[in-house]
Amino acid sequence: GQQVMQIPQYQHVQEGEDFTTYCNSSTTLSNIQWYKQRPGGHPVFLIQLVKSGEVKKQKRLTFQFGEAKKNSSLHITATQTTDVGTYFCAGVSGATNKLIFGTGTLLAVQP
Amino acid sequence: GAGVSQTPSNKVTEKGKYVELRCDPISGHTALYWYRQSLGQGPEFLIYFQGTGAADDSGLPNDRFFAVRPEGSVSTLKIQRTERGDSAVYLCASSLRQGYNEQFFGPGTRLTVL
Numbered sequence: 510g511q512q513v514m515q516i517p518q519y520q521h522v523q524e525g526e527d528f529t530t531y532c533n534s535s536t537t538l539s540n541i542q543w544y545k546q547r548p549g550g551h552p553v554f555l556i557q558l559v560k561s562g563e564v565k566k567q568k569r570l571t572f573q574f575g576e577a578k579k580n581s582s583l584h585i586t587a588t589q590t591t592d593v594g595t596y597f598c599a600g601v602s603g604a605t606n607k608l609i610f611g612t613g614t615l616l617a618v619q620p
Numbered sequence: 621g622a623g624v625s626q627t628p629s630n631k632v633t634e635k636g637k638y639v640e641l642r643c644d645p646i647s648g649h650t651a652l653y654w655y656r657q658s659l660g661q662g663p664e665f666l667i668y669f670q671g672t673g674a675a676d677d678s679g680l681p682n683d684r685f686f687a688v689r690p691e692g693s694v695s696t697l698k699i700q701r702t703e704r705g706d707s708a709v710y711l712c713a714s715s716l717r718q719g720y721n722e723q724f725f726g727p728g729t730r731l732t733v734l
Binding site for chain 2: 513542550554
């Protein structure tokens with residue numbers, strides 16, 4: 510079945526450093542979404558990418574969807590302690606509306 | 621406005637028992653999803669409702685799991701003959717309509733099967 514992998518599993522950075530997580534799907538996606546889950550919390554929607562090669566920015570966060578619509582990345586510039594949490598990509602494939610979540614990247618930020 | 625609510629927040633049960641988990645979606649949201657999340661993993665899709673009907677139940681692990689949404693609003697996930705491996709956080713999410721893909725998640729129900 511469809512699989513969505515993320516690397517790294519865990520990243521520890523000093524506050525102010527940059528952070529990137531990468532997402533790869535085994536199949537072509539119709540769109541990809543990114544969610545953030547704080548420790549003990551539930552996933553919160555960040556953004557959706559639909560077009561091949563699309564790049565979107567939200568303040569310090571930059572999201573990119575690959576040309577083949579099988580991979581994506583999230584880059585955070587100058588991390589802050591409020592960025593702590595697990596970042597999940599989630600792929601939508603074909604006609605279904607279900608999300609296939611990636612394995613997640615846990616970000617720890619040391620002040 | 622109110623977000624997605626789930627009850628109970630925690631449920632402890634014994635192996636072999638029956639449990640029901642409830643989800644109250646955001647008012648007006650026609651699409652409703654159930655996911656299961658184990659520790660350290662991403663949410664795993666279980667079932668998707670569009671209105672009252674289950675549009676995709678391909679994620680239900682076996683026939684012990686069943687979900688209903690009789691009036692197109694509140695949904696109940698039912699697990700029969702619970703097993704220790706069913707222990708997880710069960711998340712419910714809703715979205716405005718089919719094809720509008722941003723999903724709003726509830727706080728989840730933590731199920732522990734002893």
